[in-house]
Amino acid sequence: xxxxxxxxxxxxxKLMFIIIGVALVAAAVGLVLFALKNNVxxxxxxxxxxxxxxxxxxxxxxxxxxxxxxxxxxxxxxxxHFTITDTARSMPVVYKGILPDLFKEGKGVVAQGxxxxxxxxxxxxxxxxxxxxYMPPEATHAVEQAQKGQNVRVGK
Numbered sequence: 001x002x003x004x005x006x007x008x009x010x011x012x013x014k015l016m017f018i019i020i021g022v023a024l025v026a027a028a029v030g031l032v033l034f035a036l037k038n039n040v041x042x043x044x045x046x047x048x049x050x051x052x053x054x055x056x057x058x059x060x061x062x063x064x065x066x067x068x069x070x071x072x073x074x075x076x077x078x079x080x081h082f083t084i085t086d087t088a089r090s091m092p093v094v095y096k097g098i099l100p101d102l103f104k105e106g107k108g109v110v111a112q113g114x115x116x117x118x119x120x121x122x123x124x125x126x127x128x129x130x131x132x133x134y135m136p137p138e139a140t141h142a143v144e145q146a147q148k149g150q151n152v153r154v155g156k
Contacts, residue, residue, distance in 0.1 A: 046084055046091040054115060062091060062121055063110040071105055084109060095123040102128030
């Protein structure tokens with residue numbers, strides 16, 4: 001009986017391993033992107049929602065300022081109606097739950113939920129934004145020291 005000869009060269013083996021490796025990485029990236037597709041929440045302003053740039057029937061985030069005088073609470077103590085504005089357009093929002101402590105009229109807010117057929121954003125989560133000028137004490141100290149031209153040491 002004759003032995004069958006292997007005609008695959010080492011160079012071809014290397015190329016085959018590289019192609020298989022690239023295919024496996026591509027498949028893994030594809031699976032991760034597929035899994036994340038439903039969990040990614042895009043951010044829109046009221047103007048973008050008004051211009052129909054926001055997805056219909058899918059969760060997304062809307063952000064802006066809570067319009068002064070727009071916060072209305074229902075008798076159940078949990079349902080809140082308010083308006084988010086980006087100073088160009090406004091969007092009515094309904095939220096049922098406990099609002100964060102930083103939630104105030106005239107302050108920044110981000111709400112996550114869906115835009116319903118009634119053109120009211122039904123929020124599932126409301127996040128109040130910190131003041132844009134806020135900086136942790138360590139960062140404030142580092143900036144002050146940098147302005148003075150001194151060596152900066154963050155931490156203790």
